[in-house]
Amino acid sequence: MLAHFDWLHGVAGLFVGTLVGITGVGGGSLMTPILVLLFGVSPQTAVGTDLLFAALTKTAGTATHGWRATIEWKVVRRLATGSVPAAILTLLVLSQVGKFGKDSSDLIKVFLGWMLILTSIATLLQKQLAVFAKRQERRDEDEQRWPTVILGAVIGIAVTVSSVGAGAIGVTALLMLYPALRVSRIVGSDIAHAVPLTMVAGFGHWLIGGVDFMLLGNLLIGSIPGVIIGSLLSSRAPDKLLRPALAAVLLFSGFKLLS
Structure with missing residues (x-):
């Protein structure tokens, strides 16, 4: 029975890894x-x-983006200035x-549901919002320092x-804050920022007893080839069909968790 469930977890990792490779939407959602x-x-x-x-997976992604010089490290530092302290306080x-007689799982489930709904909207409207931002008056990137730090804290x-929000x-x-940057640099910066954030948050969850390392290993076995397959298919994938379908799945999952 255990082997059966291990196999299913590997398939789940393969499925999610492939979709992440194709769409770029974060694996957490x-x-x-x-x-x-x-x-x-x-x-x-x-x-x-x-x-x-x-x-672990985004460390590899950061190395790839770093090699391709598609990371805006200034943006990464600003995000991390807000996100890492916020993550530590949230873990506390x-x-x-x-200790107050409440189950943190209930809080996490509700928060996760709402984050999935927001992610579905962001997935569906991302390109339209990016086009809108590029049409606006160009802003000095230095003026975006504190808005970026605040965004980092929220993320x-x-x-x-919920493990959702960095994708x-x-x-x-970031597309709204930095419309002058190429999308590849926005994505690369977001992935690079996710590494210290998820490392700190994941380590904190481990300390409070919220990590299953056997499950983690099974997911990675499936997701690593999945990301490679998805990346190879990304240029051929019908984005106009995939994004609405993905948004619908995320929306359904969000409402299911809230019900």
Whole structure:
């Protein structure tokens, strides 16, 4: 029975990895609801495991973007200035929730549901919002320092609680703040920022007992070839069909978690 479930987890990793490679949407918005809704993993364990899963996979992504010089390190530093302290404070709050007779899994489940709904909207409207931002008056990037730090703090809280927010939502917000930057540099910066954030948040969840390392290993075995396959298929994938379909799945998952 255990081997059977290990095999299914590997298939889930393959599926999510392939979709991430094709669409670029963060694995947290796909993997965490799958673990909770299909495999019955507790929300806290699903989030903690997915955070370390993201840290490991996005380290490879950061190396690739760094090699291609598609990372705006100034933006990464600004985001991390807000997100890492916010993640640590959020972990402290989550670690104390149980002491007040409340289950942190319930809080995580509700927060995850709303984040999936927001991610579905961001996934659907990302390109339209990027076009709108580029049409606006050009702004000095130095003026975006504190808005970017605040965005980092918001993402830090969202990712630590739900493992969702650093993908579609983060990229969409950065496209609005930095319309002059190429999309490849926005995506590369978002991925690079996700590494320290998910590492800190994932390590914190491990300390409070929210990581399943056996599950993590099975997911990685499937996701690594999945990301490679998805990346090879990305140029041929029908984006006009995939994004609405993905948004619909995320929206359904969000409402299912809230019901």
